[in-house]
Amino acid sequence: MNRNKNYEKYLKPLSLLLITYWLFSNALNTIFPFFGKLPIDEIVYTIITVSIFRKLVVRTVKIDKKEKIIIIIYFVFIFTGWVSYVLNGQQSLQSVVLDIILLSRFIVCYFFARMCFSEGFFMDLQHSLNKLAQIITVGLFLSLILNFVIRIWPTNSIRLGIETQQLFFSHPTYLTSVAVFCLIVFYMNRNSKNYVFITLAAVIVIFGTRDKGFLFLGIYLVLLILSKIGIKSNITFLLVSTISLIPIFWDTIAYKLISSDTSARSLLYKNALQIANLYLPIGAGFAMYGSNQSIKNYSPIYNELGMNKIFGFTMENPNYLTDSFIAMVLGQFGYIGIILMIVIFLFFLLLVKGNKLRNEFGLLILIYVITSTITENFISSSFGMAFFFTLGLSINSGTEKDYGGEDKKMQDMINFEKMYKIVMAKKNYC
Numbered sequence: 001m002n003r004n005k006n007y008e009k010y011l012k013p014l015s016l017l018l019i020t021y022w023l024f025s026n027a028l029n030t031i032f033p034f035f036g037k038l039p040i041d042e043i044v045y046t047i048i049t050v051s052i053f054r055k056l057v058v059r060t061v062k063i064d065k066k067e068k069i070i071i072i073i074y075f076v077f078i079f080t081g082w083v084s085y086v087l088n089g090q091q092s093l094q095s096v097v098l099d100i101i102l103l104s105r106f107i108v109c110y111f112f113a114r115m116c117f118s119e120g121f122f123m124d125l126q127h128s129l130n131k132l133a134q135i136i137t138v139g140l141f142l143s144l145i146l147n148f149v150i151r152i153w154p155t156n157s158i159r160l161g162i163e164t165q166q167l168f169f170s171h172p173t174y175l176t177s178v179a180v181f182c183l184i185v186f187y188m189n190r191n192s193k194n195y196v197f198i199t200l201a202a203v204i205v206i207f208g209t210r211d212k213g214f215l216f217l218g219i220y221l222v223l224l225i226l227s228k229i230g231i232k233s234n235i236t237f238l239l240v241s242t243i244s245l246i247p248i249f250w251d252t253i254a255y256k257l258i259s260s261d262t263s264a265r266s267l268l269y270k271n272a273l274q275i276a277n278l279y280l281p282i283g284a285g286f287a288m289y290g291s292n293q294s295i296k297n298y299s300p301i302y303n304e305l306g307m308n309k310i311f312g313f314t315m316e317n318p319n320y321l322t323d324s325f326i327a328m329v330l331g332q333f334g335y336i337g338i339i340l341m342i343v344i345f346l347f348f349l350l351l352v353k354g355n356k357l358r359n360e361f362g363l364l365i366l367i368y369v370i371t372s373t374i375t376e377n378f379i380s381s382s383f384g385m386a387f388f389f390t391l392g393l394s395i396n397s398g399t400e401k402d403y404g405g406e407d408k409k410m411q412d413m414i415n416f417e418k419m420y421k422i423v424m425a426k427k428n429y430c
Contacts, residue, residue: 011117012125015393016132018044022386023136023178030170041382045101048112055115063114064354066347073347074107077340080333084285095287095297102292102380106388113392122393126188129390133185134197140179141200143167144207159209166208173376176208177368177383180216181390184364187220190227198224212371219367223360264312264320265327265375271305272324272331283334290328292380295321301331325373325380345370348391355395365391 021040029036078100085096144165147153153167166172182201186194202220205213268290275284287293288301295318298308302321307313312320322328329337345366352362365387372378379388 011121012128015117015125015389016128019129019386019390020132020136022382022389023181025382026170026174027168031168045105045108048108051116052108052112063111064351066351066354067111067114070107070344070347071111073340073344074104077333077337077344078103080282080336080340081286084279084282084333085287086285088279088285088288090300091285091287091293091297095293096285099286099291099293106379106384109385109389110392113389114396117393117396119396122396125393129185130189130194133182133201134194136178137182137197137201137204140167140175140204144204162207162209164207164209172208173210173212174383176205176210176213177372177378179204179208180213180368181383181386183216183220184361184368184390187223187364188361190224210375212368212375215371216364216368220364223364265323267307267310267313268320268324268327269330271307272327274305275301275331276334279334281334281336283330283332283337285332287332289331290322290324290377291332292322292377294332322377324375325377328377351395352391362391362394365394 021044025041081100082096085091143153144167147155147165147167153165155163155165157164164172166175169175169178179201183198183205186198186201202217205217272289275289279285283289284301287297288299294302298315298318302308302313302315307321308315311317326338329341333340348366349363352359352366355362369378369384369387372383378384
């Protein structure tokens, strides 16, 4: 028992360290280029994977039926890419294996959180995670002010009359993702003190000038207003709210993803459709289109499509080739891959719906993740690892069955958390 307690006391700083590293991995690689050459990601991934297998071998954890379905569908998804690789075989086996590892990072991090952390861990972590988000928000906001006064970091462009900021990240989207993560954390602790940090984080998102950031802020604002007047939202409401905000951004969506002949993402989607139709129904296979490995070992399919002659898609400058997770899935796994990935996300939504205690928290994570898959290869990145690890920790608090009164331990936990929020609210009021 004491051994378990000694073990668990190291988990809180470890989880906070992992989340911080994943959120700022891009910044570290941008500031210190040599950092990206260190095998840190590989070491972390290996440790996490070994930890999961250890839990599976000793059978000390139970997972939900929906999670078992997610695992099965995910393996079918990987098998689809493998079959396509065997049939087409245009990339090396090493590239294929590395592509599989990158695509499995979000699933691995989710189940690492689910299997290797106790049920009450996230509630213990919540206060420390909130403090971490506060520190990050203040740091980014002060950096933003500093960059207005003394131009230290480059500005990306001017959008909507706002000078786009990226600070020490390689692109504004990464700055936006860190600020959004902080906003999601603050949503768990909606008190008078945190509303100041919510405002600061929202300003950072605004100066990132990403459409997905503005969309998220719209949904977030609606949820804050509803919670303030005592109305609890549900999964249906959040999905309807997200869809209802799409018309506001439709011109941008239509230009960048559908109608434009010059937009990078539009070209990426059009070619993905062409590949999916050419390699019916399972796509071109691993490391062939839109993934990091398709760039490192420049995929022959880019030459066939003439993309090697277009700026941003060339071997020397492939910056736009990984601009969409969905385009990558469509190109590499075809229509079957898209269907399987949609089903996986639907089951994640059902898992979040069953977690009554942190329903909105999990939904906010999934909404941002899903919108990000349209505009970047978010899931395969370190940000995807941070978001899904945190999602796994929150889901670990209990399933729908636990909240029906059948699990006294979980019910006690809920009551304790309610009392904790009341005490903190009175403390802030005083």
